[in-house]
Amino acid sequence: MSEKGRKGEGTEQGGSPTPSALLPRLDDEQLGVLRQVGHEWGRVTGDAELWRRALPVTPDVGSFPPPGEVGPTRFSRLVDIPVLKGQPPAIEFEEGEVPRRGRRARAAHRARRLVLGAPLRSSAIARERMSKRVALPVLSADALSSVAYGPEALLGILVLAGSAGLGYSLPIAGAIVVLMVAVGVSYRQTIRAYPHGGGSYLVASRNLGRLPGLMAAGGLMTDYVLTVAVSIASGVAAFSAAFPSLSRSPVPLGVLVILVLLAGNLRGVRQAGKMFAIPTYAFIVAMVVLLAVGLSQAAGRGFQPEPTPHLAVTQSVGLLLVMRAFASGSTAMTGIEAISNAVPAFKPVEWRNARTTLTWMIGLLITLFAGTIVLVHLTGVTPNPHEPLLSQVAHRTFGSGPLYIFVQLATAAVLLLAANTAYNDFPRVLFLLARDWYAPRVFLRFGDRLAFSNGIILLSVCALLIFVAFGGRTTSLIPLYAVGVFLAFTLSQAGMVLHWRRVREEHWRKSLIFNAVGGALSAVVFVTAGITKFAAGAWVAVLAIGAFVLVTTHIRRHYDAVGRALRLHPHAIELPARDVSAPALPAEGPAPRGGEGGGEDEREREREGESEAEECPEQVHHLSVVALAVLDLAGMRALAYAASLRQPVLALHVAPSDDEAARFRAYWAQWGDHLPLEVVVTPYRAIVAPLVDYVEALHRQRPDLTLTVILPEIVPRRRRYRILHSRIAARLRHSLRPLPKIVVTTIPFHV
Known part of the structure; x- marks a missing residue:
């Protein structure tokens, strides 16, 4: 997902962590550019309704429970994430499965899992x-x-x-x-002044400056x-x-x-x-x-x-x-x-x-x-x-x-x-x-x-x-x-x-x-x-604080440069090739969901590997799912790439709150709503697990489809800055690896 946000956003009231930095608010200039970009998209992508009708799946696969229903157990803050309402149980697989690699690597993997435990792919933290x-x-x-x-x-x-x-x-x-x-x-x-929480960093930043x-x-x-x-x-x-x-x-x-x-x-x-x-x-x-x-x-x-x-x-x-x-x-x-x-x-x-x-x-x-x-x-x-x-x-x-x-x-x-x-x-x-x-x-x-x-x-x-x-x-x-x-x-x-x-x-x-x-x-x-106490050791603390300020300001300068590069510009937007029409309508409607009709047989065939037996290009049926956090240049490039494949496209946004979900839909409408969009609202303080759960739900609908999850990725030209940018694609690949016919790809945006 794209990373650009805005200072001061990305937490609940008082600065409590949320799954991801909240959707930045676009100013009037950016909204105008977004509408202009959407106009150009409309000229090359055709009727938006045809793109929706071409989807081989039903995007609305259910919903998570409201936040009021999510609470901690008696002795832990970890809660299980149930499947989306209206969905059957997920396909079971062993998350701690050891990959086929060298003996030392397998031993290290087992030791890590012994000490740290297996990944909690289907859990989240409740307040x-x-x-x-x-x-x-x-x-x-x-x-x-x-x-x-x-x-x-x-x-x-x-x-x-x-x-x-x-x-x-x-x-x-x-x-x-x-x-x-x-x-x-x-x-x-x-x-009294900060009834939603105010630590020294927040209070000093808001009143004294950076x-x-x-x-x-x-x-x-x-x-x-x-x-x-x-x-x-x-x-x-x-x-x-x-x-x-x-x-x-x-x-x-x-x-x-x-x-x-x-x-x-x-x-x-x-x-x-x-x-x-x-x-x-x-x-x-x-x-x-x-x-x-x-x-x-x-x-x-x-x-x-x-x-x-x-x-x-x-x-x-x-x-x-x-x-x-x-x-x-x-x-x-x-x-x-x-x-x-x-x-x-x-x-x-x-x-x-x-x-x-x-x-x-x-x-x-x-x-x-x-x-x-x-x-x-x-x-x-x-x-x-x-x-x-x-x-x-x-x-x-x-x-x-x-x-x-x-x-x-x-x-x-x-x-x-x-x-x-x-x-x-x-x-x-x-x-x-x-x-x-x-x-x-x-x-x-x-x-x-x-x-x-x-x-x-x-x-x-x-x-x-x-x-x-x-x-x-x-x-x-x-x-x-x-x-x-x-x-x-x-x-x-x-x-x-x-x-x-x-x-x-x-x-x-x-x-x-x-x-x-x-x-x-x-x-x-x-x-x-x-x-x-300077000579007795206080100089260490003074030096550490000074170095901390220097490093953090340098990091901020880099992110500011990335933010300027990601801002929407009418002459820097990549569009699909001219006259990209919507893909042909699916030959048949969405297959029955798992648990209905032949769902059990289909899952059994998946376990036996029969669902990955395509040998000719015409046997491969695609669906591209573009995961977006914000609408910026990197996100637009990912959408353009997906549309240029002339295969069904579904844009997906995982929102930690109803307010962010409504704001993203509003920005999408400003853009022109040219491609199908699904917004999943999650009450959990996690972002990857709900995304994985949604992709699994689509897979259960149509196990015969090859699902390609497309994510924008920021790639700094200088190697030392790469640690400053997340690698969410690797986490998705790890979580989705046990499912057949799931592809995770990234669209690099070099800065």
């Missing part, structure tokens, strides 16, 4: 709506899990100044709590990569504290965990929110019990802090040290924006439930973070490279009994869940960038297991490199962390300030002040982290 009690643990895992390493990162800087430095832990923690409140209230205003939006996206992408690396490092450390025998191999263990997350996410088996809620609630319970028991023990001794061990002083207390500690401790705020990104995933009223859930998350985060700092102060524990700070506190409170093991297991589980959260958000940001033509189009589509496979693989590779390069040590990874996330916070809140100044809704001044305060405090943390 999952979450209640507040489910959304709280699912969307708060990243933020709440940061309690496991945020306080340790703060104290790890202050301990350089000995006991005098640790005395600053409470006031610095108080400042971080104020920052949490300010940013949390700011994101409440973001949810460059700030890309910088925010770069910060988010860096944050998600580090979320995986830091969460895995902290989780491995928590396991190692409970089971010391594992402490000798943290890097191999962490790499194994990342590979397991990669395989699990590539399988596409995303469990429902209720399953993900368990580890987060277990961590909340464990922390509440730890704080309650620890504070009650401190109350028994009159809240007198226990003495800390002797600490060597390597740096005096100063403004630089305090600011470094503040920036390090602020990493406990990562993940706060997750709820504002996921507003459409809530049950109605979405924005109100999202704001309530955000308030609960901020309250829990403040309670756990502040309580941990106070308990560390009272117990006198200090950062230890051989045991995580939280493990020391649990040891001091519970000893080595079952409650200590429970705290460590719950901590490790929520950290791993936080890492898995990045596997949801990282591919989504890539999808939004690809939708806006700043990332390769391959990040728009699902893999054969209905996951954003390319984004998942990229995230895993980046996280593995970072994790191994820094030895799987949380203390080494933390300096990279604050830069990206607080850059995204700052740009998002600055964008909200401009938003309120522009719309001036009720209470806009109060909202502007909240966002301005949140943005200013986030900017302070960003600048502080960038300066104080």
